[in-house]
Every structure is written in structure tokens, then in C-alpha cells.
Amino acid sequence: MYNFEFVKPSTVAEAVAALASEDAQALGGGQTLIPTMKQRLASPAKLVSLTGIEEMKEIDSDGKVLTIGGGVTHAEVAAGGYGAISELAGNIGDPAVRNRGTIGGSLANNDPSADYPAAVLASNATIVTNNRTIAADDYFEGMFSTALMDGEIIISVQFPVPEAANYQKFEQPASRFALVGVFVAKYPDGVRVAVTGASEGGVFRWTAAEEALSASFSPDALDGLSLDAEGMIEDLHGSPAYRAHLVKVLTARAVAAA
Amino acid sequence: MPSVTMTVNGRAVTGEVEGRTLLSQFLRDDLKLTGTHIGCDTSQCGACTVHVNGAAVKGCTMLALEADGAEVKTIEGMANPDGSLGVIQAAFQEHHGLQCGFCTPGMVMAAADLLAGNANPTEAEIRKHLEGNICRCTGYHNIVKSVQAAAAQLG
Amino acid sequence: MPKDHGIGASPKRREDVRFLTGNGKYTDDINAPNQTYVYFVRSDVAHGTINKIDTSDAEKMPGVVRIFTGADFEGVGGVPCGWQVTDRFGEPMQEPAHPVLAQGKVRHVGDPIVAVVAETLEQARDAAEVLEVDITELPAVIDMKEALKEGAPKVHDDLTSNLCYDWGFVEENREAVDEAIKNAAHVTTLELRNNRLVANPMEPRVAIGEYDASNDEYTLYTTSQNPHVIRLLMGAFVLGIPEHKLRVVSPDVGGGFGTKIFHYAEEAFCTFAAKAINRPVKWTSSRSEAFMSDAHGRDHVTKIELALDKDNNFLAVRTDTYANMGAYLSTFAPSVPTWLHGTLMAGNYTTPLIYVNVKAVFTNTVPVDAYRGAGRPEASFQLERVIDKAARELGVDPIALRRQNFIKPDQFPYATPVAVEYDTGNYDATMDKIEEIADLAGFEARKAESAKNGKLRGLGIAHYIEACGIAPSNLVGQLGARAGLYESATVRVNATGSISVMTGSHSHGQGHETAFPQVIAEMIGIDESQIDIVHGDTAKIPMGMGTYGSRSLAVGGSAMVKAAEKVIAKAKKIAAHLLEAGEDDIELANGEFTVAGTDKSVAWGDVTLAAYVPHNYPLEDLEPGLEETAFYDPANFTYPSGAYACEVEVDPETGKVEVCSFAAADDFGNIINPMIVDGQVHGGIAQGIGQALLENCVYDSDGQLLSGSYMDYTMPRADDLPNYTVDHSCQTPCTHNPLGVKGCGEAGAIGSPPAVINAVVDALSDYGITHIDMPATPARVWEAIQAAK
Secondary structure, three states, X not given: OOOOEEEOOOOXXXXXXXXXXXXXXXXXXXXXXXXXXXXXXXXXXXXXXXXXXXXXXOEEEOOOEEEEEOOOEHHHHHXXXXXXXXXXXXXXXXXXXXXXXXXXXXXXXXXXXXXHHHHHHHOOOEEEEOOOEEEHHHHEOOOOOEOOOOOOOEEEEEEEOOOEEEEEEEEOOOOOOEEEEEEXXXXXXXXXXXXXXXXXXXXXXXXXXXXXXXXXXXXXXXXOOOOOOOOEXXXXXXOHHHHHHHHHHHHXXXXXXX | OOEEEEEEOOEEEEEEOOXXXXXXXXXXXXXXXXXXXXXXXXXXXXXXXXXXXXXXXXXXXXXXXXXXXXXXXXHHHOOOOOOOOOHHHHHHXXXXXXXXXXOHHHHHHHHHXXXXXXXXXXXXXXXXXXXXXXXXXXXXXXXXXXXXXXXXXXX | OOOOOOOOOOOOOOOHHHHHOOOOOEHHHOOOOOOEEEEEEEOOOOOEEEEEEEOHHHHOOOOEEEEEEHHHHOOOOOOOOOEOOEOOOOOEOOOXXXXXXXXXXXXXXXXEEEEEEEOOHHHHHHHHHHOEEEEEEOOOOOOHHHHOOOOOOXXXXXXOOOEEEEEEEOHHHHHHHHHHHHHOOEEEEEEEEEOOEEOOOOOOOEEEEEEEOOOOEEEEEEOOOOHHHHHHXXXXXXXXXXXXXXXXXXXXXXXXXXXXXXXXXXXXXXXXXXXXXXXXXXXXXXXXXXXXXOOEEOOEEEEEEEEEOOOOOEEEEEEEEEEEEEOOOOOOHHHOOOOOOHHHOOOOEOOOEEEEEEEEEEOOOOOEOOOOOOOHHHHHHHHHHHHHHHHHHHOOOHHHHHHHHEOOHHHOOEEOOOOOEEOOOOHHHHHHHHHHHOOHHHHHHHHHHHHHOOOEEEEEEEEEEOOEXXXXXXXXXXXXXXXXXXXXXXXXXXXXXXXEEEEOOOOOOOOHHHHHXXXXXXXXXXXXXXXXXXXXXXXOOOOOOOOOOOOHHHHHHHHHHHHXXXXXHHHHHHHHHHHOOOHHHEEEEOOEEEEOOOOOEEEHHHHHHHHHOOOOOOOOOOOOOOEEEEEEXXXXXXXXXXXXXXXXXXXXXXXXXXEEEEXXXXXXXXXXXXXXXXXXXXXXXXXXXXXXXXXXXXXOOOOOEOOOOOOOOOOOOHHHOOOEEEEOOOOOOOOOOOOOEOOOOOHHHHHHHHHHHHHHHHHOHHHOOOOOOOOOOHHHHHHHHHHHO
């Protein structure tokens, strides 16, 4: 990889200041960024590590809202016992990846096959950055693209606690990212269904399923629904039609398991 | 060049590194601890697995500078103080849990990470925990047996 | 009570201690003083003309020592092919040149063009980025059948076409086979693909070249399964270095599986460049680089027909195969689809008429060569799949159909119609054993249980044969091999009785350091700790042929036994002198020489001491010292066989296949170390399940490698696989080697793919599905179900 200057601030303010310089990039757990840099596909002049910032490492739930600091690792979330979110975190990557990778890093990267975006979007979570809050519906802007501005850092993510939720992931056999992942979350005002891995546009909400499940929260409610294969990802591991089919299968399984 | 200080297998070490120096490179090239292996470049094979502050990480996917001040443990630190094989190492030998030996250091470190958090794992839990460590020789059967045997002995 | 030492025991592996403590010494762990690093600039197009390479800016980059291009290798030999196949018209195969660095054209993604040597690897990469390489992309040929069409782009302009050879075997049987198929009561036809695989030993390849100008000597450290073969090929055919000036060392090697047999351009480059710059040159492959530079495996497209009479006896087999050679001929590539494949098409059966046609084809892909099993998995897969399909078509039990056509124990030695003679075997015994250990009787109950959970359960059986311990040099020479296939060993007894065995076999996971001493310990009756195995260094051991084709014990072990027999014969002479008895009366057991029928004895250590301190010694009749070398050239291949059973569950909603159980009953003849044999079978099965369900090396139509990393090439992981039930109690010892051993390294990878696919097809049979190509991925299974609905 190309060389760079490495800094490891201990406060958000210091990190924001460090990121203000040209070609500076934030480094979370590095589980995506470091492999990318090894392939020389990224060349930041400065890497600003966020792993030394204590205020981003908190995780807290008051029963209504689960707040996860941007620097909390997948392993820490998995161990927390926070229902579907913890189960999701416990299946990201592998144990060693989970010990380094963070929720903030995952959401800032917004890989179209990553797991967390489905949870965030289905939960209508709020992304808290160093200078604003962003609703999940406004945050994801397509593959590897988000509403974050240059130098903006995810401080925490606030998940409204659902009545019921479940995440079903069908793994791409080689990478073990989601070939399709579906997060279903039931709230008093309705059900939200978010799908990762499937679409060329990145994570998305399956609104037809949301309406059906809001009316009746049972797998049968999905009978008769089908998802258009148009715009689904085509690769070695599955056709658009297969992915569209899996979305429905996994949604039904998530409802059954929620 | 920046300097980095850490404790590796109980020994305090300091070195000059570049920003881009990976923990695995620091261990192999600077400290000559060549038991930590590099088997891929996409962070999947796990041959480079070491412990940082007690948690398994992929040494090829962590900057050496990120380990500044940390306690690092590698395969070279897994034997008993008298040099004899530790429980997990001995179980791998007893149950033929290795063939070419290349994935073995990472496999032992991953197994130790599992058993530190789960003293009595099921076969399925062992297999799941080892998903980030690829072995091409053993078909995993004897690795699983080795970890089960180590768990029983440590239990 | 299992034995605790010697032949048949399972002592803990001694090599494990260094591997488990991080003290293994792999090639990448070696660093030479003053060494440089090379980075290869590789083609990113599958086919193109090199117009211009401008290195001038790159040469000025920091740390650059020297930059090499194909021009530096004009006048140097190319990477040679070690096997010449003769086609069915009696003509030699088409054999293209294979330069160390591309000259004029690039022919696959990954073809090395420029080598940048610098003080550090990062500096070499930095310099590589400012190189100017101007290439005009040409249309590529990827699909084999397209490559053979009139007007297809030619991979090699100087060849007449992309056809390497059109091989027929046995050519004289061609018409008789056609006739038999035309007149048969039933013919089952199956078209299939044996998927392209990447061997992926966990240690990527590494090469370090060194040159000592003071005495004009070269040393190459390399990750090889056969350092002597590399010395021969590189020294004689590429660089023109005589053997006595070239040392090749393969230290601990992290797995091979075939792909580390071959001589590669990077080895020749590092050796050549070390002299050119008079400094050591090191290359360490990244995994991504390995995917586009290690020889791939398999990649056959086949149509097989099985003809049966009205009583379901096999009458004839006809098979047409297209075998992908890739862009160049790797070391043993031409032999794999021919002599390692066609000769096995009889399987375990008495089929009287067999004809095998193979068209080997050049394409713009990475060269393809031997991978665990090499030709034999391709033979076994076709045969065991077509038999299963025939059983289904005829409505008969697939096990019964196999049994009916098995070669029976009283028919050995059995000459097949495809030129090999099986020395021994008992196929019903292994079939009986698999029925027992896989609990086939309980399958229907398990299937019903799966159905309750919405899963489709299937059972698959396969019965393989393979030929290994490769093999008689005079035979392989007739078949086109450009090397002998003997093995060597030197047994060096030291003065105090300890022993070093120098073997031409090479261990890269097989455990020779543990298993070989078991044999010597048994022969002499001393403790295994007294015996060490030395391998992997041409400076230390006699000319050897290395490890592949499950040959280490059958051939290398036999050489060791022969050398040990010579040692014992001489030691008996010394003992006879010391005991003042006749040589013929001396017996050796438990480390003691005794005079038969008396209580006179002398210990092993006293005899060995006498050999080196010959104060009381028959010097007039016998040289001092106790060291013997033997070369062993086997009389025949060995023929392991076995029955495999696989049960799978298919989730019809997602297409995901889970392997629920896998059992193997193998006949390996005699067993030296059961623990190691189990491990070899486990590993082979895992690679076979990987081929059947997970692994696939895929190019797009432009020749871009789509599965070029572990992100897309599915390596089997711990949670993809079950525990295995393995048994090797059925033993018909090999009749022609001194240990009666057959070899066990490849069996698992040969028998398992058809067992798995037979199981998947069985699970899907209610949909009317009769075949599914490997790998049976979730997407592929789901699509097959949709198409069948």
C-alpha cells in the first residue's frame, strides 16, 4: 500500500480537526479500508484512526432507544444481547473481523452487501455525526455512497427498540457477505423491511412487503407478493431473479423468526 | 519514522515503522516472529491471526501503529513456560489437527480465542468460530477434534 | 490393542512441534543478506500484442535496482513441458514456446511482462506504476469449443490452430466401440463439465534466487514438491546451468496439491536475475497473484456414453473430452487428460470395450495442470455419474448395478482394455463396508425426517479406482514422459547407530518425517527417535523425483526399504565377523543381531560402531562405513479403490445443499500410519466436496478472471463440512512393492465429487432432474429446480 501519515486522536474534536487536511481519511476498524489500500485502490495522505476515541465506544439502551457508538465493534454489539441487532452483528465477517470492525466504519463505507445498513434502514435509526443527525431514510445514497460529508464522523447510531425484529442473511458462499439479507422490524406504527446485498442501488426498503406485514405480521401476508428482478445484482453467485426470489424467502423467514 | 511500542508474548518491544506497516509485517520482518503467516490479501484466510489485548485479530488487517501500547500474543507465545506445548498446541498434535502447518498458527490462535470465551463449545460453535481460518489440508475434521479435546482438558 | 511403534502405529507427528510453535521454516521465512525484491507486472488483458515497453521513468524511481523485460530473456530457454503426447494420427502434440517474460504477445490475464527488482517490494510496486506498457488488446478465446472453430483467434500465431492434440485411446478399439454402442440394448448418455479449480495451498508460492560469483554457483529456494525436478528443468532447459552448480532447496512447504510440482517462470526469473544483479532476488506471491499464476486444475468438458446389454452388463464406454490447457503447456499438463485419465476409464468394472477421445485446447487462460488426483477424478466423475444415471433410467439399484459389473477378486491380476493391469483389489468388500459404516439401511428413515423439515434428502454412492505410485519409467517414457519416475533414498547409519534417511520424496504436509522412520524402525528394531528424514535439498540427497500422484510411500518408501535392506545385508556381514559366525546364520530383530539357534548376539549400535571404528573388522572383504543408496523404479502403478457415500439435504426454497454425512471405505493395501492416512482422506474429501459444491474458477468471455480471490472463489471452511467416517480395514496389499502399500493422498478427492453429485441429483430426482454440473451452488440448484418445474 502507499504510505501515509497516521494519527490517532483521543477526542472527536481532534479527529474532526485532523480530517480537515487534504486527502485525510477516517479509519475505523480498517477491515475494509486496509484490504482496499493493500490493493492500492485507495491512497489517503493521512489516516485518522477513530479507535482511540472513548466517547464513540459507548453502547446503551433505555428500553426505547438503543444507542451504539460509532467506534463500537461488531463483537461488542454481538455480546450485548440486543436482540436482532446483536444477532446480526454476531454474523458479520468472522470472529477476528468482528473484533476490529465497527458499526461506524460499516455505515460510512455502505458496502451494498454489508449487514448493518439493513438493520439501520429497517429500524429507521438515526445516524448521529459530529455536526448533525441524519435519518436512515436520508442516509443511504446507493452503493458505497452516503449522506456523510467529507470529514464527517459517525459518533453513534440510535435504534428505536422494536416490538419484534429479525435479520435473515443468505451468505454469498465465498466472501460470506450477504448475497441477500433482510431485516424486518415491527413497531407500533408499522413494519419496516430493509434488504441488503440484492440491489445495484444498495440497501433498500421493500415497501410492498412493509404494507402487507403492517396489515398482518405473518409470513402468509407475503403470499402473492413478488419483487421485480430489475435492478438486482447479477454476479457469479446469483442472478437478479434468484436474488429477488431470496428476498421474499428471507423476508418470510424473518417474520416467522421475529 | 514513527515509533511503536508494544508487549509481544510478554516482552516489551519498540520499533520504527511506517504508517502503512501492518502488524503482521512488524511481527515477521522486525521481530522475526515468522510463525504468523500470510495466506491471502483479502483478510479471509486467518493464517495471520494473533491476539491483541486478548482478542483475536487478523494481523494483516491491522496497522502496527494501531497496536501501540497493546499486549500482543502470537503463536510463539503459546507454549508453556518450560517450552513444552501448551494445551491447545498439544491437542492439535495428539489429534493430527495439522498437516502442512501453514494455517496452524492462526488456527491455534483462533481456537484459543474461542475457548477463552466459551469453555465448552459445541461442534457447531467450533466450526462457526473457525470460519475465518481456512485450512486446505485437514478437511477440518481433526481440527475440530483437537479443539474439543483442548476444551475438555482446559474445562 | 493398536501398535505403539513401527508399521501400523500412529505416533504423534514429530514435525508438528515446530509447526505448532511458530518454528516452521517456510520459504518466505528465509531472507538472504542484501536481498532484493521483485514485483511482476502482469497482463491485465487476456490476449494482446505488446507494442512498446518504456522503462526509462521507472528506472529512475527510488530503490530500483534493475528492470527486466522479455528482451532480457532472448537467448534463454523457455519454460519447458515435461510430457509429449502423440495424437491419434501418430503426430506429436503442438508445443508452443513459453518465455519467462512475455515476448511480443500476452496470452492470459496474469502473464508476466516486466519484472521490477528493487530494494523493497513497495519500491518495486511504485516503479511498476510509472512503467509504460503499450498493449493492443486482441480478441481472446476462452471457451474450448469456440477455440477450435475455423477462424477463431489463435493463442499462438506460430501453431496451426488452438488444438494441442486430438488423442484417441485405444485407437484400435474406436470402431468396435462405435459398433457396440449402436447395437446395445440400452445406452446412457451424459454431458458434463469437470469444473476448473485453483489448488490454493495455504502457503502462496515463493522463490529466492541467489548467486555466488566466487564459485559460479546458484541456489534457488522455492516452494516445490520436487526440488530435483526443478533443478533439472530449470538448469537444463531454461538457464543452462549444470546440476553441480545449481542447488534447489524446498524447506517446509505449506501444501502443494499438485500446483507446486511444476516449474514456474518466477523460479527461473529469480535465479537468472540473481546473477544479473549479483544479489539475491526474492519473490513472494500474493494470493491474488496466485490465482492468475499458479497452474489451475481440471476444466474438462465431456460427453460419456455407457452401453449395456439387456441384462445390464456393461458393454462399452465411449467418452469425448475437451481438456483446457490454458495459454501455455505447464510441466505435466498434456499427461493429465490422457494417460492419467484415459487409462482409468475401466473403473472397477469389466467393461470390455472402451474408447477415449481427448482434444486438448489452448485458450487465453492460466495454464491448467495436475491438481490432486489429476485426470483420475475426471475419469471417476464421468464413470460414476453415468452409471448412476443408467441405474435411474433402468430402474435398478445403483449399488447392485455396480456390483454386477465389478471385477471380481478371483479375476486379478486384471488387464483392462485401457492398457493397465490392476494387481489386486476387492471391490465388493469396500462396498459391503460402506453399506455398513454409512448405515445405508437407515437412509429412508432419515429422508422422511428431512422431509418433515421441508428438506430434500439424497444419497449418493461412488466407487472409484485410481492409479498411483506413478510409475514405471520405461512405460511412462513410451507414453511421452520426458523424465523417469523412480525414487531414490540414501540410508546413512551413523557410528552410534542413529540413522539419517535422505529421500527424494518431499513432505509438504504428508508427515514423512514421522511415517518413514516407522518403516526403518520396524526393519531394524530400533526406536523411531533414532531415525531422521532429510528431504527437500538437492545438495543433501540423491536425484529424486518428488512427491505427487500419491507416490511417496509406494515409490519413495520402497526406495528407502531397498536401501535399508542393503544396509542390513552389510551390517549382517559385520555382525557375522564380530560373532564369528556364518553370514547366513545372522538374524536381526529388536535391534540385535543373533546367531540363529544360539544365545550369541551383538547389538545394532556395536555393529554400526564397528563399521566406523573398524578395529575388529573384515577389512579385506568389506569397506568400512554403513551407508547405502537405492533407486527404486516400480513395476506397475498401484491401484487403490474404495466406496464413498454421501448424504445431503437440499433446501428447495434457496437451493442450498448441506452435506449431512460423508463416509469412505478405502482399500489402500497395507497401512504404515493409520492416523496420517485418516488425515489424508479427510483432506481429499474436503477438496472433493469443495469441487462438487463450492469451488469454481470462472472467466468471463473477455478472459477476465471473475473468481480471482477468496471474495469469489469459495474455499471450503469448517462450517461448510461435516465430520467424516473413514475406514481402511479392507486391505488387498499391492503385490509389487516391498511394503504392499498403494498410496492414499488423492483418493478422497477422486471418490467424493461423484458421491456428492449423485446425492444432490438423488435429492432432486422428484423434479425429474437427472444431472447438475459442479459446483452445485445454491443459485445453480435453485435454477435447476425452476427449470424443471
